[in-house]
Amino acid sequence: MTSNDLGEFLRAHRARLRPDDVGLASYGARRVAGLRREEVAVLAGMNSDYYARLEQGRERSPSPQILEAISSALRMDDEAREHMFRLAGIAPDGERPQPRETVSxxxxxxxxxxxxxxxxxxxxxxxxxxxxxxxxxxxxxxxxxxxxxxxxxxxxxxxxxxxxxxxxxxxxxxxxxxxxxxxxxxxxxxxxxxxxxxxxxxxxxxxxxxxxxxxxxxxxxxxxxxxxxxxxxxxxxxxxxxxxxxxxxxxxxxxxxxxxxxxxxxxxxxxxxxxxxxxx
The missing domain is CATH 3.30.450.180 (Beta-Lactamase)
Incomplete structure (x- = not known):
């Protein structure tokens, strides 16, 4: 794992979607697979520069509302959405104790x-x-x-x-x-x-x-x-x-x-x- 797990996670999910998967028209040649950052920002209703900073690890404190919007834009299922929240440090159930290594x-x-x-x-x-x-x-x-x-x-x-x-x-x-x-x-x-x-x-x-x-x-x-x-x-x-x-x-x-x-x-x-x- 790296210090920018959230950004890598978002990039991986963005790469899985094509414009027609989310109702967008595709224009011009694409250098990489999947949606462009600007397209994700449009779908999530946010500033494209802000979304770029999230992927680059320059923005590390997104609000729950921002994460919900991104989850919807990237068509995440419940487990992927929950994982994204936890990577952003927003765990719905709070901090978990460290796993126990011995069986009762x-x-x-x-x-x-x-x-x-x-x-x-x-x-x-x-x-x-x-x-x-x-x-x-x-x-x-x-x-x-x-x-x-x-x-x-x-x-x-x-x-x-x-x-x-x-x-x-x-x-x-x-x-x-x-x-x-x-x-x-x-x-x-x-x-x-x-x-x-x-x-x-x-x-x-x-x-x-x-x-x-x-x-x-x-x-x-x-x-x-x-x-x-x-x-x-x-x-x-x-x-x-x-x-x-x-x-x-x-x-x-x-x-x-x-x-x-x-x-x-x-x-x-x-x-x-x-x-x-x-x-x-």
């Missing part, structure tokens, strides 16, 4: 109680803080189960594990972008993004697109070397009382081939652990 015993017990579902806890930087046995089995193809973003971009296993790798990569980056708006001063997230951008050109390119959305509910199409294809859905829950922590649960449709494969995976993993314990 009660939450660990809850994870272990999900015997037929994959359950794990992430912090805003996508570090794994805790996982149940089935999650350990699911992610066993990876060399280290430590950070979802690092695993997605740097572990070779990811390219076959995520059958739609591009979609999975975009979702991970968009989630990290969302987290930077919620926790802009979180040291771990800033450090991690910087190091991963240096290590992966693909991550750096997606990060520069400034796409934002949080984890909610979606499908996951996976390929596990031990049990084959897995069509799962996931849901994400904020952990009350533990700032920044998210409980993620992967499930299969009951009675489906993926449900049977997930059960087999859990059984194979349990057997392997028992054999390892016996050898020791």
């Amino acid at each position: 015993p009660a939450l660990r017990q809850l994870l272990d109680g999900h015997r037929n579902a994959v359950a794990f806890v992430l912090n805003p930087a996508n570090d794994f803080l805790a996982s149940n046995a089935l999650a350990d089995a699911l992610f066993s193809p990876f060399e280290n189960v430590d950070n979802m973003a690092r695993m997605t971009f740097l572990d070779p296993a990811a390219r076959s594990f995520f059958t739609q790798w591009g979609r999975a990569a975009e979702a991970v980056v968009a989630g990290l972008r969302h987290a930077t708006g919620l926790d802009p001063h979180y040291w771990r997230l800033r450090d991690f993004v910087g190091s991963l951008a240096e290590a992966s050109e693909e991550f750096a390119a997606l990060w520069s697109a400034h796409t934002v959305h949080g984890k909610t509910r979606d499908a996951k199409d996976l390929l596990h070397p031990d049990v084959g294809p897995l069509a799962l859905t996931y849901q994400t829950f904020d952990v009350r009382g533990a700032s920044g922590q998210q409980l993620v649960i992967y499930q299969a449709e009951p009675g489906s081939p993926s449900d049977q494969a997930l059960a087999l995976l859990g059984s194979l993993h349990a057997t392997s652990r028992q054999e390892s314990a016996t050898e020791q």
Whole structure:
């Protein structure tokens, strides 16, 4: 991240829109993709010089009314709008406490109680803080189960594990972008993004697109070397009382081939652990 995150965010959103997307006529050759600054200013009903200063980082105190106008002009969805407000230092819920890095015993017990579902806890930087046995089995193809973003971009296993790798990569980056708006001063997230951008050109390119959305509910199409294809859905829950922590649960449709494969995976993993314990 840079000292002008708001300006970069606005430029990225401006580049995605064409004049006909917003009801404007297009005149003359365009040197860059998307709308011109002057066009955004017209749509937002503001002075074009003021908008230019916002993008350049020379104006750092826009009012909520200005941000609302820009949000409308750039056709932002709710998550992008919220992220823009937070980048401008106007968080609707006020300052959040720093994320907690340890998982409570009660939450660990809850994870272990999900015997037929994959359950794990992430912090805003996508570090794994805790996982149940089935999650350990699911992610066993990876060399280290430590950070979802690092695993997605740097572990070779990811390219076959995520059958739609591009979609999975975009979702991970968009989630990290969302987290930077919620926790802009979180040291771990800033450090991690910087190091991963240096290590992966693909991550750096997606990060520069400034796409934002949080984890909610979606499908996951996976390929596990031990049990084959897995069509799962996931849901994400904020952990009350533990700032920044998210409980993620992967499930299969009951009675489906993926449900049977997930059960087999859990059984194979349990057997392997028992054999390892016996050898020791």
